[in-house]
Amino acid sequence: MTKEAVNTHGLAKEQLLQMLEKMLLARALSVRQRMLQRMGKGPMTFSGEGHEAAQVGSAFALKPGVDWVFPYYRDVAVAVTIGMTPVDILRAFFARRDDINSGGRNMPSHFSHPSLRIVSGSAPIATQLPHAVGAALAAKLRKLDEIAVGYSGDGSTSTGDWHESMNFAGVQRLPVVFVCEHNNYAISVPWRKQAAIENVSIRAQGYGFPGVTVDGNDVLAVYGAMSEAVKRARAGEGPTLIEAKTYRLMPHSSDDDDRRYRTREEVEAWSAKDPVAEFPQQLKEMGVLNDNSEKEINDRVNHEVDAATDQVEQEPQPEAPTALRHVLVEGERS
Amino acid sequence: MPEKTMVEAIRDAMFEEMKRDDRVIVMGEDVGEGGVFRATDGFAAEFGEERSMDTPLAESCIVGAAIGASLNGIIPVAEIQFADFSHPAFDQLVSEAARLHYRSNGTWSCPIVVRTPYGSGIHGGPYHSQSIEAFYAHVPGLKVICVASPYDAKGLLKSAIRDPNPVVFLEHKKAYRAFRQEVPDEDYTIPIGQAETKREGSDITLITYGMMTHHSLKAADTIAQEQGASVEVIDLRTVSPWDKERVLESVKKTGKALIVYEDNITGGFGAEVAATIAQDAFDYLDGPVTRVASPDVPISPYSGILEEYILPNPEKIADAIRKLAAY
Numbered sequence: 148m149t150k151e152a153v154n155t156h157g158l159a160k161e162q163l164l165q166m167l168e169k170m171l172l173a174r175a176l177s178v179r180q181r182m183l184q185r186m187g188k189g190p191m192t193f194s195g196e197g198h199e200a201a202q203v204g205s206a207f208a209l210k211p212g213v214d215w216v217f218p219y220y221r222d223v224a225v226a227v228t229i230g231m232t233p234v235d236i237l238r239a240f241f242a243r244r245d246d247i248n249s250g251g252r253n254m255p256s257h258f259s260h261p262s263l264r265i266v267s268g269s270a271p272i273a274t275q276l277p278h279a280v281g282a283a284l285a286a287k288l289r290k291l292d293e294i295a296v297g298y299s300g301d302g303s304t305s306t307g308d309w310h311e312s313m314n315f316a317g318v319q320r321l322p323v324v325f326v327c328e329h330n331n332y333a334i335s336v337p338w339r340k341q342a343a344i345e346n347v348s349i350r351a352q353g354y355g356f357p358g359v360t361v362d363g364n365d366v367l368a369v370y371g372a373m374s375e376a377v378k379r380a381r382a383g384e385g386p387t388l389i390e391a392k393t394y395r396l397m398p399h400s401s402d403d404d405d406r407r408y409r410t411r412e413e414v415e416a417w418s419a420k421d422p423v424a425e426f427p428q429q430l431k432e433m434g435v436l437n438d439n440s441e442k443e444i445n446d447r448v449n450h451e452v453d454a455a456t457d458q459v460e461q462e463p464q465p466e467a468p469t470a471l472r473h474v475l476v477e478g479e480r481s
Numbered sequence: 482m483p484e485k486t487m488v489e490a491i492r493d494a495m496f497e498e499m500k501r502d503d504r505v506i507v508m509g510e511d512v513g514e515g516g517v518f519r520a521t522d523g524f525a526a527e528f529g530e531e532r533s534m535d536t537p538l539a540e541s542c543i544v545g546a547a548i549g550a551s552l553n554g555i556i557p558v559a560e561i562q563f564a565d566f567s568h569p570a571f572d573q574l575v576s577e578a579a580r581l582h583y584r585s586n587g588t589w590s591c592p593i594v595v596r597t598p599y600g601s602g603i604h605g606g607p608y609h610s611q612s613i614e615a616f617y618a619h620v621p622g623l624k625v626i627c628v629a630s631p632y633d634a635k636g637l638l639k640s641a642i643r644d645p646n647p648v649v650f651l652e653h654k655k656a657y658r659a660f661r662q663e664v665p666d667e668d669y670t671i672p673i674g675q676a677e678t679k680r681e682g683s684d685i686t687l688i689t690y691g692m693m694t695h696h697s698l699k700a701a702d703t704i705a706q707e708q709g710a711s712v713e714v715i716d717l718r719t720v721s722p723w724d725k726e727r728v729l730e731s732v733k734k735t736g737k738a739l740i741v742y743e744d745n746i747t748g749g750f751g752a753e754v755a756a757t758i759a760q761d762a763f764d765y766l767d768g769p770v771t772r773v774a775s776p777d778v779p780i781s782p783y784s785g786i787l788e789e790y791i792l793p794n795p796e797k798i799a800d801a802i803r804k805l806a807a808y
Binding site (some may be wrong): 215217246247248249250251252253257259261266267269270271274276277278279280281282283284285286288289291293295307308311312314315318472473474475476477478479480481 | 506531532536537539541542544545546547548549550551552553554555557569572573576577580581582583584585586587588589590592621622624643644645646
């Protein structure tokens with residue numbers, strides 16, 4: 148069987164391996180948090196398992212700390228690709244005092260890191276998309292070479308904020324990319340009950356900019372689509388909607404039982420296309436990875452997550468009376 | 482000193498702030514064309530379409546985009562055409578603007594102003610008349626201002642634009658052109674959270690805000706002409722944070738409190754004022770803490786007869802003063 152040559156979109160070997168490492172790190176963090184939750188070490192987790200290719204492929208095309216990232220709660224691989232560490236992620240799980248995301252105020256997986264320009268989000272879906280539009284608007288008004296990316300799931304595509312954001316961004320031709328991680332379920336509601344179309348990307352036409360559907364389990368395909376969108380945004384050509392078709396391998400959250408609404412056959416079929424298994428295979432076929440270097444990366448990731456877990460578990464919790472602080476900005480505006 | 486209407490004073494405040502700080506922009510429906518109340522008249526010509534920006538008619542995205550822009554170095558003054566149309570933006574104001582600073586442990590903040598005309602008495606019907614201050618005064622993380630006079634409007638709007646927090650700035654639309662007042666051309670600010678005693682008195686403290694301040698002053702004058710009670714009228718001007726100290730100090734002096742607000746009586750902001758007085762000035766009270774407000778019907782019907790029946794007015798307020806004075 149002959150295989151088509153893989154399009155690596157100009158990525159160097161080191162970059163390909165970096166992408167793999169981010170995917171594996173995100174996976175290990177999701178798995179670790181699920182385990183810790185089962186052990187009673189925290190009340191809640193949201194898993195990103197299955198979405199790693201969509202997330203790393205898209206975030207890898209951004210300039211960390213320059214471009215504005217508005218993630219949603221499944222985006223652990225976006226967060227680590229932009230530069231958040233396992234300690235940053237696990238401090239949120241354990242609700243520790245020094246948690247950069249929220250100091251233990253927001254639920255875990257509500258990523259925030261000001262110096263990386265990962266902006267704090269809420270739980271109502273799609274509310275972050277108008278913020279991405281606003282940050283892009285500011286970049287345009289101030290003539291800054293910055294773009295904004297608004298992430299969301301397929302569930303968000305039914306909301307007013309989703310539509311209003313696309314429309315506003317289209318009218319103003321803003322430097323923003325909307326990434327929809329389409330995993331076919333809004334918790335238990337399948338896509339066919341959410342929308343009467345197969346691909347949500349076709350809606351972009353109605354807002355006056357391109358929309359593309361891409362295999363969200365193919366990290367290089369996502370990277371290629373995202374690079375194109377980022378290039379357009381930087382060139383002042385306006386927004387792009389990227390629909391990355393993928394699948395969440397775990398239930399919606401630690402409180403959800405997906406056996407009620409997904410057949411095991413369906414989950415198994417998608418597990419066979421698990422991106423953290425597929426991508427190493429692809430890299431091996433390309434001669435970029437071998438068993439030894441794969442083990443090295445896996446060992447490094449596991450060690451990092453173990454060390455972060457041990458460290459963060461010992462760290463102090465917030466002091467109770469600090470719950471009253473930061474309701475309003477203390478002091479003057481800059 | 483020039484005499485101005487409130488809408489002129491509001492226009493001046495924004496114009497001067499945009500001159501003073503090029504990060505300030507105005508955005509909203511019809512804003513570029515000058516706005517339906519002309520609050521941004523001439524802005525597009527002076528500052529360009531980018532800083533005086535027309536937006537699609539989508540309130541949630543107007544407020545949400547303002548939040549996002551504020552994260553990236555812009556100070557947006559977003560206009561919602563009528564307070565009644567702000568409800569689609571409730572989530573952005575309550576879940577996002579109000580909570581961003583808190584939920585990020587003080588690391589993000591959004592200095593935005595959301596301006597909107599509110600209040601009734603102009604035959605606006607149920608969707609151009611609502612009072613919305615109680616919704617937002619209930620939410621920690623927002624500041625809420627209610628103005629109904631030109632001088633206060635200019636000074637408080639400048640403070641709002643310079644504030645590091647999200648501010649909901651409510652302009653009573655009946656006061657936009659109802660009267661003129663001396664407003665300095667110079668720069669001045671009025672601190673957010675500071676009430677003003679608009680009339681001194683010794684027998685009853687009347688606490689109010691917005692258009693009801695004018696009705697209350699009229700009622701107090703009527704009672705004075707009758708040789709009745711001496712009424713002290715306090716205009717809160719800001720409902721979040723509100724000036725508890727000034728109110729309590731006055732109630733401790735007079736021993737009687739009358740609270741007047743235009744909103745529905747149940748859960749209106751005056752209910753909070755009443756509860757605070759009952760709790761913190763109980764030992765000084767010489768009569769029941771009393772409220773005059775609109776009954777619990779959607780405010781307000783279009784028909785002049787129906788609207789007048791619903792709303793507090795100087796006569797209704799004067800009656801309440803007489804009753805409380807006689808207690």
